[in-house]
Amino acid sequence: MSRPIATTRSATGIPTGRLALWWIVFSEIVIFGGLLGSYIMHRIGHPEWAYDAIHTNTMAGAVNTFVLLTSSLMAVLAHQAAERGDGKRAAKFLYWTVLGAVAFLVIKGFEWHHEIVDLGYVLTTSGFWSFYYIAAGLHGVHVIGGAIIMLFVAHDAKKGKELQRVEYIGIYWHFVDLVWIFLFPLLYIAK
Amino acid sequence: MSEESHGHDESYYIKTWLLLVVLLIISVLGPELEIKIVTFVTAFGIAVVKAALVANRFMHLNIERKYITSLLITGIAAMLIFFFGVAPDVMRHSGTNWEHVSAQEWVEHGMAVGEASGGHHGEATHGDDGHGDEAGHGDEAEHGHDAEHGEGEAEATH
Numbered sequence A: 001m002s003r004p005i006a007t008t009r010s011a012t013g014i015p016t017g018r019l020a021l022w023w024i025v026f027s028e029i030v031i032f033g034g035l036l037g038s039y040i041m042h043r044i045g046h047p048e049w050a051y052d053a054i055h056t057n058t059m060a061g062a063v064n065t066f067v068l069l070t071s072s073l074m075a076v077l078a079h080q081a082a083e084r085g086d087g088k089r090a091a092k093f094l095y096w097t098v099l100g101a102v103a104f105l106v107i108k109g110f111e112w113h114h115e116i117v118d119l120g121y122v123l124t125t126s127g128f129w130s131f132y133y134i135a136a137g138l139h140g141v142h143v144i145g146g147a148i149i150m151l152f153v154a155h156d157a158k159k160g161k162e163l164q165r166v167e168y169i170g171i172y173w174h175f176v177d178l179v180w181i182f183l184f185p186l187l188y189i190a191k
Numbered sequence B: 001m002s003e004e005s006h007g008h009d010e011s012y013y014i015k016t017w018l019l020l021v022v023l024l025i026i027s028v029l030g031p032e033l034e035i036k037i038v039t040f041v042t043a044f045g046i047a048v049v050k051a052a053l054v055a056n057r058f059m060h061l062n063i064e065r066k067y068i069t070s071l072l073i074t075g076i077a078a079m080l081i082f083f084f085g086v087a088p089d090v091m092r093h094s095g096t097n098w099e100h101v102s103a104q105e106w107v108e109h110g111m112a113v114g115e116a117s118g119g120h121h122g123e124a125t126h127g128d129d130g131h132g133d134e135a136g137h138g139d140e141a142e143h144g145h146d147a148e149h150g151e152g153e154a155e156a157t158h
Helices: A016-045 A047-053 A058-083 A087-118 A127-158 A164-189 B010-033 B036-058 B066-091 B101-116 B121-126 B139-143 B151-157
Strands: none
Touching: A016 A127, A016 A164, A016 B066, A047 A127, A047 B101, A058 A087, A058 A164, A058 B010, A058 B036, A087 A127, A087 A164, A127 A164, A164 B010, A164 B036, B010 B036
């Protein structure tokens, strides 16, 4: 059976699949960096946003940070298992990582429900809420996308197939965690 | 899968995770002291430390090829160029021979609404039912920016 070219070719000393993943991370740095940079400069220029920021739920943000950090641990343990050739164990840890993603989204869902339905803050309420929903929403889309891909990777890993992908999806997942590490103080702590 | 053996056992990753959790707790408790510099250091300083831990120990960036580190630094540099190129015009609302009047009005109005509502910006504009009315919900009504900023709307939001 032929292998994907990303698995077999390496022009830089880095497997092409992993290299492609790092390029994705590079592009994500530019995307999220631009968004968060814009938020920071607007937040400094608009002290009145502090009156909106006090309504974000710090505890929900902290719990979600804990959930993502834990899911990152699961992802790196999956990678470690894959390196040892233990696909079943790798898949198990990937499923735990997906569970973390689901928990994150459920908490986010409750949080947004309260903010939108109970408090009435929507995307157009103010500049702060626009940034809040766009930044957290874009991050949430990455969580959903990562979790779906992880299920496919876990499905193959369980059969001992394409174990190198466990590392690739792990790198992506750690980056999603990294973005949240910065979103948390910006949106929840800086009141 | 990478060719390198990362050579760490599970306890290495679990210890890193524990360290990250401790840092998270500090970053949540720090702002409770309500000292600006402590909040800044515990929130953003610790975020940088946490990010470095995740990048080095979970993403294994410390043992990845230098090419990758250079690639990521280029991305961060692009972000910084954007930030410092645009920030002076966004963070300030006046300077030598220029003034951003609508932004100044927006800030003034927003601060007035926030202070009048006792620090509860939203409640003053959204009403008791939590959903608010048309006048209190809109961007213009709440902030009164640009030409639509007016006394009437400011009154209505209070």
